[in-house]
Amino acid sequence: MGSKLKDVAALAGVSVRTVSNVVNNPSAVAVATRERVLAAISETGYRPNLAARYLRQGRTGQIGLAIPEVGSPYFGELAGLLIEKAHERGWTMLIDQTAGRAERERYLLSGAEGHVVDGLIISPWSLAPEEIGQLAGSTPVVVLGEIDPCGTADHLAVDNVAAAREATRHLLARGARRPAALGPQPTHRNGTAALRLRGYREALTEAGMRQDPAYEIAVTSLHRPEGHRAMLRLMGLENPPDAVFCFTDELALGALRAAREGGLRVPEDVALIGFDDIEDGRYSTPSLSTVSPDKDGLAERGLQLIADRLYGRLDALPARRVTAPHVLVHRETS
C-alpha cells in the first residue's frame, strides 16, 4: 500500500536505483541482490507508481477511444476487440463517449485530456474534416470513417460506397423492384450515411432503375426505435417498398420488428439487409442479412496505425488511408 522504491530500498538495504534496476532491467543486477530486492518488493507490496514513471518517460501506455456510445452493439463489440488487442501490445484503453456532441469531440481531439493518452482513436460524428485537421496535434490520431484527409490524422474504414452498392445489388438480384434506403442523415456532418446512400443510388442507376426520394428515408439516430419508426412510414406509402437496405443492423432490427407487427412476411413481402453484422442479427427471427465489416481487422489496423507513429517518426509519415475488408452475409431476411 503506497510503498515506493525508497521503502523497498530501505528494507532490502540497497539504493533506490538498484531497486529500480531490478524492476526494469533485472539482468543488470547480481542474482543475490535481485532476490533480496524481490523479497522486499513482495513484502512491502510495492507497485510502481505509473504516474511518476510516465512523467519521467513521457508516455502513458494509454490509448484513448472516443466513440458515440459504448452501449450500442457495434461500438461495444469494436471497443471490446480494441481493448483485447491493445492489451496484447501492453496498452490500456481509455474510453470516452462523445454521444455525437461536437464540443466533446473537439475537447478530446484538442488533447485537452492533457497528455494522458499516447494516441487517440476517434469516431467523429459532428466534426467537419477541416476542424479535425486543425485539432489533431502532436498525438497520433486515427479517424474511424471515410472523410476528407486532414492534417496528420490517419483514416480507417471499410469501403462504404462499395459495400452499400453490393448490398443493394443483392436485393435487386433476388427480385426487388422497389428497394428503399433506410438511414440517410442529411443533418449530420458524419459522412458515412452519405456514402452508403451513394452506393445505394449507384446500384439503382447500374440496374437502370429510377431513384425515388420517397424511398430514401432519413433518420435522426441509428438505433432500433428509429428503424421502427422509419419502417412504419415506408409501410404507409402508397407503393410500399419490397426490400429495404438499412444503414445499420440496429435500424434493420427495428424495421424488422415493425414489419412483423404490420403482418408482413420477411423476406417474402419485404426483404431486409443491414450493416455492421452485430451479434443480435444472427439470432433474430428471421436472422438478419447484413454487410459484415471486418471488425477484428479494423481494431488491429487502428492500433497498428497508432503504433507506426508512436514508434516511428511521427511527422515523417503522411496522412494514411486504410480500408478494411467487408463481406456480404446472406441470412434469412433476404
Place this chain on the structure above:
Amino acid sequence: MGSKLKDVAALAGVSVRTVSNVVNNPSAVAVATRERVLAAISETGYRPNLAARYLRQGRTGQIGLAIPEVGSPYFGELAGLLIEKAHERGWTMLIDQTAGRAERERYLLSGAEGHVVDGLIISPWSLAPEEIGQLAGSTPVVVLGEIDPCGTADHLAVDNVAAAREATRHLLARGARRPAALGPQPTHRNGTAALRLRGYREALTEAGMRQDPAYEIAVTSLHRPEGHRAMLRLMGLENPPDAVFCFTDELALGALRAAREGGLRVPEDVALIGFDDIEDGRYSTPSLSTVSPDKDGLAERGLQLIADRLYGRLDALPARRVTAPHVLVHRETS
C-alpha cells in the same frame, strides 16, 4: 504541443506559479494578469500535463472498470452509463476486460495497475470472495454481484434470489406446469447463477412443485449460442418444458431462436423470460419478457460508493452492501 507552465510563464512575463494559479484558482489572480496569462495559454496551446499533476496530488481522476466483456449487451450498456456518470463527476473510466480469467482479475485487483486508478469497479467471475478480500488493498473497490463480504470492498447488486423467484412465479402464474431453468453454471465461482437458481427453486417449492434436475440446464457461457444449444436439449426431452426462465437475456434470445426454428410457438407452446433487460429484447419478435435491473441506479450507486471512500475516510467505513432495485417487465414471450 508539449508546451508547459514554464513556456506560458515566459511568454506572459509572469512566474510559473502565477500561471498555475490562473489554471487552478483564477480568482486569486488579478484580472489584468489573468487575461495576459490566458492569452499566452491559448497562444502556446498549453495543456496541463496530467501525469505531473497527478504525481503531485496523488490522485488520477481515473476509475477502473473490470468486466468480463464490453461487447456483450448487458456490460456494454452498463459501461456506457458508468462512463457517462463518471464524466459528470469529473472522472474518466479506464476499462479492462477480464474475459473471466482469474489471473487477470487478480492482477487488476491487486492494484497492479499501479496507482493509475483512484477506485475500481469489478465484476468478478472466477475469483473466490476470500481472495478478493485479500487483494483489495488501499484503493476503494466496488464488487458487482452478491458474494460473501470480504475486506473493505463494497458490494453492489440486485437481489438475485428475489428477482429469480418473481420471474419463476410469473411463469407459474400464467399457467406453466413444467418450468425450466436455463443458465446454472456449476463450474464457476461467480455466485450469481447460483443465486438465480435458488430463487427458481424457491418459487417451485412455494408452489408445491417437484424439482426436476433435467429442467435445470447448465451452460458454459451466458451468450446466445449457449442459449440456443441448451434450448435444443430441453426441446429434446421426453417431456419438454412449457416455460423457461433464462438467467440472461442473451441466453433467452438464443433459446427463442431455437424454439422458433423447432416450430414452437412462443409463448403458446413455450413461454420465455430473461434477465438483464437489454435493448435487443425489446425489439425481438416476439419481444422478450425479462427482469430489468435498474442499470442507471447500479451505475450511480457504484460511483457513489467509490466517492464515499475517496472523499471520506477510506478505512473508517465498514464493507457495505447495496441492493439496487429491479422490476419484472412483461412482454410477448410470456
Place this chain on the structure above:
DNA sequence: CGACCCTATTGCCACGTTGCAATCAACGTT
C-alpha cells in the same frame, strides 16, 4: 605484487506540477 578491467551499485538530477510560506506593492487609517 601492482595495474587494469569489468561488473555491480550508487548519487544526482530532471520530468511538470502544486502546496506552503514568504515577499512585495498598494491602499487606508490613525
Place this chain on the structure above:
DNA sequence: AACGTTGATTGCAACGTGGCAATAGGGTCG
C-alpha cells in the same frame, strides 16, 4: 508620515521514477 492590512505574486521544495555517469568492489593478468 508611519504603520497595519489586504491582496497579488513569487521561490522553493517535493511527489516517485529512470537516464546518465561516476564509483566501489572484486578478480585477472602481466
